[in-house]
Amino acid sequence: MxxxxxxxxxxxxxxxxxxxxxxxxxxxxxxxxxxxxxxxxxxxxxxxxxxxxxxxxxxxxxxxxxxxxxxxxxxxVKTEEYITIISGFQKAGIKLCGYCTAGKVFSAYQIMKMPKMPTRQEITDYVKALSPCCTDLETLVNGIIYAIQISNKRQKRT
Missing domain, CATH: 3.10.20.30 (Beta-grasp domain)
Known part of the structure; x- marks a missing residue:
């Protein structure tokens, strides 16, 4: 086919x-x-x-x-969104093992596209179905929040 x-x-x-x-x-x-x-x-x-x-x-x-x-x-990985997400993850101390990176990055990307700032609970609910092997849920949520904050700061500068 x-x-x-x-x-x-x-x-x-x-x-x-x-x-x-x-x-x-x-x-x-x-x-x-x-x-x-x-x-x-x-x-x-x-x-x-x-x-x-x-x-x-x-x-x-x-x-x-x-x-x-x-x-x-x-x-x-060549996009500005990726750089923003990875910056947020680094700030939270997330070490990417390479195995479940796509799930974490694309989940963060989807959350960052939400029209309004999601609450911590909304972010947790969105990513809790993932079962990443190298990052606990709380740290992942923190990384996404940091990425959103970095994105918001960049948008204010432009």
Whole structure:
């Protein structure tokens, strides 16, 4: 099956079986940040942005992403949003092991796009489904709050 998509800013055709997971197809196409983890959508290792929303690519059949915009961490690391998120994570003392980085980063990205500042409880509720192996929930929430604060300061300067 030929599946037209925009992958990391480039229009391409993915070659996949309809029942193959998007995670496997992306990995075959050189997206090394898309990792296999729990295969249940909880660990964050396979998280991508699908039409600008974080999803677990291990749960998405490749056949349903026709004409979608897909962004992987391989590409996202080049953005200002990534730099802001990583700055917030560093301030909180988060050490990224590389395994569940995409889940943490893309969750933070989604939260930062909220129209108003979320409460600590709203952030906690959003990320508690993740089960990152290298960061406790409280530290992750702090990192996201710091990233939001850094983003707000940058926006005030421009």
């Amino acid at each position: 030929k599946i037209p998509v925009t992958l990391n800013g480039n229009k391409i055709i993915l070659d996949a079986h309809a029942d193959e997971t998007l995670m496997k197809v992306l990995h075959k196409n050189g997206c090394t940040s898309v990792k296999s983890g729990c295969s249940g959508g909880f660990c964050g290792a396979c998280t991508i942005l699908l039409d600008d929303r974080p999803v677990a690519s291990c749960k998405i059949p490749a056949g349903i992403v026709r004409n979608s915009d897909i962004v992987t961490l391989d590409y996202f």
